[in-house]
Amino acid sequence: KAGVTQTPRYLIKTRGQQVTLSCSPISGHRSVSWYQQTPGQGLQFLFEYFSETQRNKGNFPGRFSGRQFSNSRSEMNVSTLELGDSALYLCASSLAGSRGLLSPLHFGNGTRLTVT
């Protein structure tokens, strides 16, 4: 079974630009979550999508947005990039429903975004 796939792996952007990151979950997983990892800050929750609906949202500014498609694939977008947005962005998928609550998140290898 293929794992969670994130593209691209690496991205370099300039301040003020916008970026779109893509995530394909494990087949059969309908819940997709996004996390930001920065040095010394651990993994900070961005948002979670299930059945094309945002189910949870973390404490990030509105410049960070996402969406989920009918095939469960997800994208996140960051507009008006700032230097502090440089981070590893991780996507994770899990089973949905009551089984999903006890099901661990399965992470992709992330997209390393560098803002210059």
Next chain:
Amino acid sequence: DQQVKQNSPSLSVQEGRISILNCDYTNSMFDYFLWYKKYPAEGPTFLISISSIKDKNEDGRFTVFLNKSAKHLSLHIVPSQPGDSAVYFCAARALNSGNTPLVFGKGTRLSVIA
């Protein structure tokens, strides 16, 4: 407000000895806890979990202990191997609060020295 705390940023252990990684939490609603392991340039990988109805869960060399009254959990790795060198993240969830997100600590970097 950090709800899941891993107060040791790093830990070094001799190969063959026990590694103990600690985690504290502040949210009393948390009732499901997980440990993840992360190698450089890879995403975190699930290791082991424990629900609040238990105080111990074992899986091979990995054991997680939960002390609810102290809001503390620990991961024991016995015996430690060089391949265990990675960053370990503790995570927690409030299952009884519905679909709440998984909250992670900042991680502890474990180095197992041969």
